[in-house]
Amino acid sequence: MKPPPFTYSVPTTVADAVALLVEHAEEEPRVLAGGQSLVPLMNFRLAQPGHLVDLRRVTGLDTLRLDGDHLVVGAMVRQATAERSPEVALAAPLLAEALGHVAHPPVRHSGTVVGSIAHADPAAELPAVALALDAEMTVVGPQGERRIPAGEFFLGPFTTALAPEEILTEVRLPRFPGGHAFVEFARTHGNFAVVGVAALVAVEDGRVSRAAVAASGVAPTPVRLAAAEEALVGMTGDDTAVEAAVDAATAGLDPAGDVHASAATRTDIARVCLREGIGRALRRAEDRR
Amino acid sequence: MTELQDVTLTVNGRRYTLAVEPRRLLVDVLRDDLGLVGTHIGCEHGVCGTCTVLVDGASIRSCTTLAVQADGRTVRTVEGLGDGAGLHPLQEEFWDKQGLQCGYCTPGMLMRALEILEQDPDPTPERVREGIASNLCRCTGYQYIVEAVMAAAPRMRLAAPATQPTTGAQA
Numbered sequence: 030m031k032p033p034p035f036t037y038s039v040p041t042t043v044a045d046a047v048a049l050l051v052e053h054a055e056e057e058p059r060v061l062a063g064g065q066s067l068v069p070l071m072n073f074r075l076a077q078p079g080h081l082v083d084l085r086r087v088t089g090l091d092t093l094r095l096d097g098d099h100l101v102v103g104a105m106v107r108q109a110t111a112e113r114s115p116e117v118a119l120a121a122p123l124l125a126e127a128l129g130h131v132a133h134p135p136v137r138h139s140g141t142v143v144g145s146i147a148h149a150d151p152a153a154e155l156p157a158v159a160l161a162l163d164a165e166m167t168v169v170g171p172q173g174e175r176r177i178p179a180g181e182f183f184l185g186p187f188t189t190a191l192a193p194e195e196i197l198t199e200v201r202l203p204r205f206p207g208g209h210a211f212v213e214f215a216r217t218h219g220n221f222a223v224v225g226v227a228a229l230v231a232v233e234d235g236r237v238s239r240a241a242v243a244a245s246g247v248a249p250t251p252v253r254l255a256a257a258e259e260a261l262v263g264m265t266g267d268d269t270a271v272e273a274a275v276d277a278a279t280a281g282l283d284p285a286g287d288v289h290a291s292a293a294t295r296t297d298i299a300r301v302c303l304r305e306g307i308g309r310a311l312r313r314a315e316d317r318r
Numbered sequence: 319m320t321e322l323q324d325v326t327l328t329v330n331g332r333r334y335t336l337a338v339e340p341r342r343l344l345v346d347v348l349r350d351d352l353g354l355v356g357t358h359i360g361c362e363h364g365v366c367g368t369c370t371v372l373v374d375g376a377s378i379r380s381c382t383t384l385a386v387q388a389d390g391r392t393v394r395t396v397e398g399l400g401d402g403a404g405l406h407p408l409q410e411e412f413w414d415k416q417g418l419q420c421g422y423c424t425p426g427m428l429m430r431a432l433e434i435l436e437q438d439p440d441p442t443p444e445r446v447r448e449g450i451a452s453n454l455c456r457c458t459g460y461q462y463i464v465e466a467v468m469a470a471a472p473r474m475r476l477a478a479p480a481t482q483p484t485t486g487a488q489a
Binding site: 030031032033034035036037039061064065068069071072073081083085109132133134135136138139218219 | 320321323339340341342343346362363364367370373376377378379381382383384386387430448449451452
C-alpha cells in the first residue's frame with residue numbers, strides 16, 4: 030500500500046521543528062529522520078500521522094563528534110556513516126559492531142542511529158546498545174532541553190519517555206574502558222534478531238572491575254541484566270564465572286513466546302548469546318591490557 | 319489533497335523539477351511521473367530490495383523513501399546502466415550467466431551489484447554473496463547472480479574510465 034495523505038514541513042532549526050510539532054499537535058504529527066522504520070509503517074498504514082516534520086534540513090543534526098568522554102550522535106547521522114566512522118570505532122566500538130547487524134547496507138544508508146533508538150523496537154539492536162552504555166538522550170521540547178538516561182527512556186514496545194512534542198536530537202554514548210561484544214541470533218542474516226546481547230566488561234588486575242549487559246528480544250523493552258553484571262564483578266572471568274553470569278541473567282528472564290520462538294527457545298538462545306557475548310567482551314578486555 | 323512540494327531530482331544525469339504530494343514514494347515518482355519503470359516495486363517495506371536505486375552513489379530502498387527525502391539529490395536507476403546502444407557489462411553477464419529467471423529482482427540486483435563493484439572492484443565471491451544478501455531472488459538460488467557479478471568485475475575494471483557516470487549532462 031501507500032502512505033495515507035499527510036501535511037509536511039521541512040524546518041531548518043530544532044526550535045522550528047518543535048514549534049511545528051506543537052502547531053500540528055491535533056494531527057498526531059511524527060518526526061521523520063531516515064524513515065526506515067516510519068515509512069514502512071506508513072506504507073502498511075499502521076502509522077497514519079497527519080503531519081510529518083522532516084529533520085533533513087535542520088542544521089547541526091548530522092554531526093558525529095567526541096565531547097570529552099562521550100560520543101555524541103546527532104539525529105540525522107545515518108547508520109552507515111556511524112558504522113564507518115573512526116570516532117565510533119574509537120569511542121563506541123560496541124555501536125559499530127551492533128550496526129553490522131542492523132538490516133542490510135541499503136537500509137543503513139538511509140536509517141539513522143537516533144531514529145532507531147527513538148523507534149524503540151524491543152527486538153532492535155541499537156536500543157540495547159544505548160542501554161548497555163548508559164547513554165543519555167538529549168531531548169528538545171517546548172520547555173527547552175532535557176536529558177533522559179537510557180535506563181528511563183524505554184517504557185514499552187515502541188514507547189519511550191519522549192513526549193509527543195519532543196524531539197530526540199542526539200544520543201550521548203559514554204566511552205566504556207574495556208571490552209565489548211554485540212551478539213545476536215536471527216533466522217536469516219539481516220532480519221530482526223530473535224535475541225540480541227550487548228556486553229561490556231572491564232578487567233583490572235585480572236579481575237572484572239565493571240560489567241554492563243543488555244539484551245533485546247526477551248522483554249517488551251531492551252533490558253539491563255544487572256544480575257549478570259553483579260555475578261561478573263570481582264571474578265577472574267574464567268568459564269565458570271561466565272556460566273554463573275549466564276545463569277544469573279537468564280534466571281530473571283520471562284520472555285513472551287511468539288511465532289518466531291517460544292519462551293523456552295528464546296531463553297535458550299539468550300543463554301547462547303550471553304555466553305558468547307560476555308566471553309568475547311572479556312577476551313577483548315584482556316587484550317586491551 | 320495535501321499541498322504539493324517542489325522536488326528537484328537528477329536521475330541518470332537528467333535534471334527534473336516536479337511538484338509531488340509529500341506522501342509519494344520515490345519509487346512511484348520514478349515509475350509514474352518520470353516513466354522509469356525499470357525499478358520494480360516488491361514488498362513495499364524495505365525487505366526484498368527490488369526497488370533498490372543509488373542516491374548520491376549509495377544504494378537505498380526507493381519504496382521506503384519519500385520522494386521529498388531525495389530532493390536535491392542524484393539518483394541512478396537501472397535505466398542509467400546501458401548507454402542506449404548497448405548493455406552494461408553487468409547486464410550482459412546477467413544475461414550470459416543466467417543471473418535471472420523471472421527477472422523481477424533484477425533491477426535491484428543490478429544496482430546493488432553496481433555499488434558492490436564500485437566499492438570493491440575486485441571482490442571475492444564471498445563478498446559478493448554477502449553483499450547481495452540485501453536483495454531477494456526466488457528463482458536462481460543466487461549462484462548464477464554471484465557468477466554474473468564476478469564475471470562483470472574484470473570487465474568493469476578494464477572499462478573503468480569509460481563507465482564513470484555522466485551527471486548533469488542535460489537540464
